Amino acid sequence: DIQMTQSPSSVSASVGDRVTITCRASQGISTWVAWYQQKPGTAPKLLIYAASSLERGVPSRFSGSGSGTDFTLTISSLQPEDFATYYCQQGNSFPITFGQGTRLEVK
Amino acid sequence: EVQLVESGGGLVQPGGSLRLSCVASGFTVSSNYMTWVRQAPGKGLEWVSLIYSGGTTYYADSVKGRFTISRHDSENTLYFQMNSLRADDTAVYYCATSLTESGWVRPDCWGQGTLVTVSS
Numbered sequence: 001d002i003q004m005t006q007s008p009s010s011v012s013a014s015v016g017d018r019v020t021i022t023c024r025a026s027q028g029i030s031t032w033v034a035w036y037q038q039k040p041g042t043a044p045k046l047l048i049y050a051a052s053s054l055e056r057g058v059p060s061r062f063s064g065s066g067s068g069t070d071f072t073l074t075i076s077s078l079q080p081e082d083f084a085t086y087y088c089q090q091g092n093s094f095p096i097t098f099g100q101g102t103r104l105e106v107k
Numbered sequence: 108e109v110q111l112v113e114s115g116g117g118l119v120q121p122g123g124s125l126r127l128s129c130v131a132s133g134f135t136v137s138s139n140y141m142t143w144v145r146q147a148p149g150k151g152l153e154w155v156s157l158i159y160s161g162g163t164t165y166y167a168d169s170v171k172g173r174f175t176i177s178r179h180d181s182e183n184t185l186y187f188q189m190n191s192l193r194a195d196d197t198a199v200y201y202c203a204t205s206l207t208e209s210g211w212v213r214p215d216c217w218g219q220g221t222l223v224t225v226s227s
Binding site: 032034036038042043044045046049050055087089091092094095096097098099100101 | 142144151152153154157165167168201203208211212213214215217218219220
């Protein structure tokens with residue numbers, strides 16, 4: 001199974017800050033990575049797919065990069081609605097696996 | 108409007124069974140893959156099962172042999188039969204699919220989730 005290791009597990013930031021979350025795969029997975037945002041009590045929302053493609057309707061302050069084993073999600077200027085938990089996911093092979101999540105909190 | 112609505116969750120004793128349903132509207136469940144993802148209370152996301160449009164199915168090791176994914180095309184509904192339930196199956200179960208991608212798995216359409224609690 002491919003393990004997805006996210007870091008940090010939590011981060012505190014302020015509105016306007018730039019935040020980067022990383023995800024490392026236990027083996028090379030090309031660009032078969034997606035990123036999701038989840039707010040309490042709601043379903044996950046797809047933000048980024050194929051490592052760097054922005055899902056339709058997602059603000060351009062979100063961006064993704066990486067290939068192989070190392071991937072990043074960047075929020076260029078935090079907005080109040082961005083405080084949530086973020087997950088990476090690999091779609092390279094079954095079983096599909098998620099990172100353990102990064103909780104983005106208000107500083 | 109495109110929508111997925113899950114139902115069938117509830118409280119069940121260890122060793123018991125439940126069948127989850129996921130009714131789709133605005134698209135056909137047979138047109139693409141459909142998948143189940145669960146989330147234990149306070150924990151992260153865990154993929155559990157998937158069925159492709161052609162009928163091929165996949166399962167996480169944690170549920171293989173106990174859970175069965177299926178769909179009823181005329182009802183436009185996805186099902187998840189869960190047998191031999193254990194306490195660690197307690198979670199919110201989401202059904203999900205992609206409305207734009209039929210290849211690799213990265214769902215962009217999710218239901219609201221249904222809570223399954225396994226406890227005596």
